[in-house]
Amino acid sequence: MAAAFNATYQDADDLVTLFDAHVKMCFGLHDDHFRYTTIVQSSGYGKSRLVKEYAKQAYTIQVCLREQFDMTGYPVRWDPVATYLTNASKRRFEVFFMLCVEALHEYIAEPSRNGNYEQFEPFYRTFLENAIKQKRTADMEQITSNMIVPIAQQPLLICFDEPYVWIKPGAVDEPGIPSIFQNFRHATAILTAKAVLCVLTDTMAKIANFTPSAYLGFSARGILPQSHLMPPFYFVWTSNLSVEDELAALPVMGEENKQLLRLFSRGRPLWKSFLPMTHGNPELMVKFAATKLKGGAATLGNAEVHLAWLACRYCLHLVPQSSFCDALLAGHMATCLWISSERDAVLVSYASEPVLPEASAWELSSVDNASAALQTLTSALMNGLVEASYRGELVARILLLPFTTLQTTYFSQAFTLHCYLSSLLGSKTVKNILKLPAAVLAATLQVTHFVPIDYEISCPEELQALYDCRAAAICKRNQQGDDLVIPFKMAQDNGSPEAVYSAIKIQCKNWASDLHFDNVTVQGLRHLSGATRQQQWRYTFSEWADDVPVPPYITLYMHLGSSKCGVYDSYSEIHKLQQHEESVKDADTRKLLMSLPVESGMDSCHSFWLAWTRLSTLLQPPLCQNSRVFYTPGLM
Numbered sequence: 107m108a109a110a111f112n113a114t115y116q117d118a119d120d121l122v123t124l125f126d127a128h129v130k131m132c133f134g135l136h137d138d139h140f141r142y143t144t145i146v147q148s149s150g151y152g153k154s155r156l157v158k159e160y161a162k163q164a165y166t167i168q169v170c171l172r173e174q175f176d177m178t179g180y181p182v183r184w185d186p187v188a189t190y191l192t193n194a195s196k197r198r199f200e201v202f203f204m205l206c207v208e209a210l211h212e213y214i215a216e217p218s219r220n221g222n223y224e225q226f227e228p229f230y231r232t233f234l235e236n237a238i239k240q241k242r243t244a245d246m247e248q249i250t251s252n253m254i255v256p257i258a259q260q261p262l263l264i265c266f267d268e269p270y271v272w273i274k275p276g277a278v279d280e281p282g283i284p285s286i287f288q289n290f291r292h293a294t295a296i297l298t299a300k301a302v303l304c305v306l307t308d309t310m311a312k313i314a315n316f317t318p319s320a321y322l323g324f325s326a327r328g329i330l331p332q333s334h335l336m337p338p339f340y341f342v343w344t345s346n347l348s349v350e351d352e353l354a355a356l357p358v359m360g361e362e363n364k365q366l367l368r369l370f371s372r373g374r375p376l377w378k379s380f381l382p383m384t385h386g387n388p389e390l391m392v393k394f395a396a397t398k399l400k401g402g403a404a405t406l407g408n409a410e411v412h413l414a415w416l417a418c419r420y421c422l423h424l425v426p427q428s429s430f431c432d433a434l435l436a437g438h439m440a441t442c443l444w445i446s447s448e449r450d451a452v453l454v455s456y457a458s459e460p461v462l463p464e465a466s467a468w469e470l471s472s473v474d475n476a477s478a479a480l481q482t483l484t485s486a487l488m489n490g491l492v493e494a495s496y497r498g499e500l501v502a503r504i505l506l507l508p509f510t511t512l513q514t515t516y517f518s519q520a521f522t523l524h525c526y527l528s529s530l531l532g533s534k535t536v537k538n539i540l541k542l543p544a545a546v547l548a549a550t551l552q553v554t555h556f557v558p559i560d561y562e563i564s565c566p567e568e569l570q571a572l573y574d575c576r577a578a579a580i581c582k583r584n585q586q587g588d589d590l591v592i593p594f595k596m597a598q599d600n601g602s603p604e605a606v607y608s609a610i611k612i613q614c615k616n617w618a619s620d621l622h623f624d625n626v627t628v629q630g631l632r633h634l635s636g637a638t639r640q641q642q643w644r645y646t647f648s649e650w651a652d653d654v655p656v657p658p659y660i661t662l663y664m665h666l667g668s669s670k671c672g673v674y675d676s677y678s679e680i681h682k683l684q685q686h687e688e689s690v691k692d693a694d695t696r697k698l699l700m701s702l703p704v705e706s707g708m709d710s711c712h713s714f715w716l717a718w719t720r721l722s723t724l725l726q727p728p729l730c731q732n733s734r735v736f737y738t739p740g741l742m
Contacts, residue, residue: 111180111379115159121341122159128339129164132303133261135336141297142304143336148441149398150376151342153307154181157265162223165260167206167230170267181267184231186238192271194286199293201246203264204255207302209233210262258301265305309436335449340442342374352381359386362519367391369518369576373459388516395465401437412482413492414438415466415475418456420503421556421580422483423493426451430491460518460576463555467517471510480504499580499589502614502664503556506530506578506592518576520550523594531716535673542712546658548597549608553578556590564649566657569593569607587646589614596657608657611641614664642711661713668717676713
């Protein structure tokens with residue numbers, strides 16, 4: 107971890123410049139603000155490393171307060187300073203701030219050191235450690251007069267890393283007794299107009315002040331000299347940088363393991379830094395990610411863990427005001443995207459990081475875990491904590507991802523389309539109803555999670571990008587024809603130099619009534635049209651280039667809420683109905699029926715209607731059949 111932390115900084119998004127602008131903005135705020143800001147983000151995004159890099163261009167004192175037994179992160183705890191600030195009173199914080207300014211002044215008093223920011227770290231560490239060991243701090247704490255911090259001759263940043271120790275159980279506010287965090291906040295008042303700014307880096311919601319402290323509510327804050335909070339900094343970046351050097355240093359491994367480790371290293375910098383500890387075994391990376399997802403909490407009965415498992419696979423939309431958002435950000439790897447100015451709403455999501463859905467899939471492959479997680483999701487939806495407006499699509503997403511590995515050891519490994527459809531619909535259905543060409547059934551999928559996209563798929567490269575990331579797409583809102591897209595790769599012919607990428611195109615409807623093909627209605631035909639004309643390739647992918655051939659593809663029209671299960675070949679059913687056009691009494695219905703396409707023409711489209719039962723009320727606890735989690739046993 108130390109080697110990874112001190113490696114060459116890769117700043118693809120120029121975060122240091124963004125943070126520098128944020129710090130300058132905070133320095134320029136009026137004196138009615140508390141003199142601290144926060145870096146708020148999920149674990150593993152490089153909050154501490156950002157401060158270390160920023161220290162190369164500004165005077166910065168970085169103090170890690172990590173608990174002594176916490177060996178999971180870096181940097182490590184800095185003793186004796188961390189011990190000195192444990193259970194610190196307001197006066198102790200004031201003494202510490204004064205010593206930090208003295209350290210700066212003594213350092214820049216030597217002209218040759220003025221502007222040498224990188225050598226400031228060993229100097230201030232020695233200065234502060236000596237002040238504590240020589241008990242100078244104890245003498246200063248005995249001073250009864252008001253402490254006056256001199257104005258810093260250069261802007262000074264004091265960063266506290268992992269300050270969760272100030273609010274952990276045992277350090278939390280008790281009635282009438284100031285908390286450690288409250289002592290810190292009150293002590294920052296002496297930094298007003300002193301060219302000194304504090305920074306807190308943590309994932310904990312209380313430190314980030316998403317909600318006002320119980321001892322500093324709006325009424326209390328209004329009478330204090332400082333009554334406003336500085337805005338937080340929560341910009342992030344994910345790393346898809348090359349990891350070949352790290353892989354080369356690992357023990358000899360098979361090509362399959364190397365590909366998995368290369369895949370699992372995508373995302374936040376944490377995964378790349380963990381590579382050396384895998385010793386070439388991808389399973390260790392997955393177990394590490396599973397531990398981070400759980401956040402050290404018990405699994406059964408823990409709603410936050412359940413939602414974390416589901417959110418990184420199925421792309422849940424949590425209501426920003428929900429308390430779950432704070433919890434998932436603080437301890438379960440969710441990414442912070444936005445914080446309201448009032449600190450009462452936090453927008454979180456799970457980025458497309460392949461190792462997280464892999465770890466989640468392992469956990470959800472347990473029937474007990476899956477059942478408990480789905481019950482938690484049902485409760486969250488009923489209580490308005492998870493967005494339910496797209497309930498049908500959410501149910502479809504849960505149905506469409508396998509709950510067990512198919513032909514593979516890892517969920518992220520490729521499996522055939524034949525195996526996937528057999529697990530979804532049953533092998534008899536694939537053989538007797540779908541009747542897909544052998545070349546299509548031999549195509550491969552590798553999908554572990556859904557991601558939202560805000561664009562219309564327009565080229566094979568976009569399908570390949572989704573395929574390589576093990577992602578299926580949730581189409582942009584109001585996308586014509588499709589709700590979901592699952593990419594797959596056609597088996598290459600010997601004479602074909604390039605792979606052909608295609609997709610399963612899915613439209614979902616929560617439609618309470620049934621479609622009876624022997625009793626055609628206008629409403630039924632309109633819904634059936636959704637499985638045919640509106641899902642054709644160039645209709646939904648209208649920007650697909652004319653000179654790029656349309657690959658063989660599959661469309662699924664998922665009818666959720668039917669009274670019975672069934673799978674129908676859309677074109678065959680339309681053809682049967684048109685053969686008996688005279689049995690349709692209504693002229694308008696007959697006209698609509700004859701306007702539906704009978705075949706896909708040059709598109710090589712295979713279109714099917716799927717009817718599912720008992721899903722209009724969302725989810726029921728799953729049933730276990732043949733070591734597989736099923737929701738609709740009648741369909742098998």
